[in-house]
Structure formats: structure tokens, C-alpha cells
Amino acid sequence: MGKLVNRIALVTGGGRGIGKGIAVRLAAEGAHVIINYSRSRADAEALADAVRAEGGSASTICADLSDLAAIATMFEAIKREHSHIDILVNNAARGSSGMPRLDTSTPEQFEAMMSLNMRGLYFTTQAAVRLMRDGGRVISISSSSTMARVPGLSIYAGTKAAVEAFTRIWAAELASRRITVNAVLPGITDTDLLRGSLTPEMARQIGESVPLGRMGTPKDMAGIVAFLASEDGGWITGQNLVAAGGAA
Secondary structure, rough: OOOOOOOOOEEOOOOHHHHHHOOOOOOOOOOOEEEEOOOHHHHHHHHHHHHHHHOEEEEEOOOOOOOHHHHHHHHHHHHHHOOEEEEEOOOOOOOOOOOOOOOOOOHHHHHHHHHHHHHHHHHHHHHHHHEEEEEEEEEEEEOHHOOOOOOOHHHHHHHHHHHHHHHHHHHHHHHHHHEEEEEEEEEEEOOOOOOOOOOHHHHHHHHHHHOOOOOOOOHHHHHHHHHHOOOOOOOOOOOOEOOOOOOO
């Protein structure tokens, strides 16, 4: 506890799922957590209230990160309130809804995923590092789907593969400022959204297929992010860390 006291952390897409788990953990470690959301205001506000009820510090900010103007406005607001940030967690992303294959995908499906998962993440990070103090942390959530051969995942996995390339190169570009840059690649993770798409039997079978015997959880991912954000993780940079229970 307390490893991130006096740190300002921005968690994009922080109101639900993995982002929620990360926000809770960083706040528990002492950071002030800025919870970004696009549509789920009620979830984000409820999470901030819960963090404060546990003695933590949190605020919320609305911005659709597929909109470059919204990114600029968000960082202007953060700068007015905090003057700087120390930790950026790039979690906001759009999934592969409908599993579009090469022969059936549309330009609209391509643009929807690219505009948030790749372009939005790129320019969010650019704005963040301009506001970030030296010695900061950039941590992006990628996906173990970048190593998969699953029909219907090409656009989504392509966006996440770009994040992994960004990670390696940004680590070199930002090293002189002692800003570390890493990505976490979750395997199948047990979130409310995933549970809503699975029968209990499907969930059981997925869990049993993982060498460690269960699906990952937001808490699992949050622990890895908290380590990378801490001083203890300061000698790790440019890495894409697979967190899939041995499944990938």
C-alpha cells in the first residue's frame, strides 16, 4: 500500500471491466485516479464514489478518445486541475463486435476500431507525455489476440499489434526522460461484459482450457499494472507482457 502516493494517474476507459480494476488498485496504492469514460458516466461516477468511500482519491472526466478534439479538451481540463500527470493507463478500446472477417468487414467497422484503439491511443499518449513529469509511466492494455489465429479478429488484433510496436519504440524515445513504456497483453478476462456473452458452461470450458485453471480477472491485470507503475517496476521498459495464465 502507498507506493503511488502523490502520483496522478489517468485511466482511460476506467469505468468498467479491466479499467475499473486498475483504477481501484492504483487508488488503493495512493494515486489520485482520473477515471476517463465516454458513455458510461453512471459507472464512472459510482466508481469514483466507491474509491472515495474507501479513503482514496478519484475524479472523472468524459472524453471520446476516437475524437482528437475531445482528447485535446480533456488534457486542457486535466492541466487546469492538476498541472501534470505521472501515470497513463491506455485501457479504452473497442472490441471486435460481430467478428468481421476480411471478406465481410466494412470500412465503418475498420474505422471504428482503428480510430479508438490505435489513433486515439497514439494521440492520447502524445498529449499525456507532454503533461507528464520525468520518471513517469505509460502502460497500455493490448491483447493476447495479437498472437492468435482466430477468424474475425484481424482488425482488432491489428490495432493491438500496433500498440505493441508503439510500446517498443516509445520506450526508446522517452528513455532520456526516465519515462517507462510497457504493455500488458491479457488473455480471456472475466468481466461483466464477457459474462453477458457466455453461458455458464461456456465460461467453465474456457476456464478449464487455461493452464492455471481459470480465466483472468480485472484484479489480476490491475496487479501487473500497479507493479509497472511503481518504483519497483522502474527498470522494465519497452516490454509487452503476456498475462494469460499460461494460455498464450
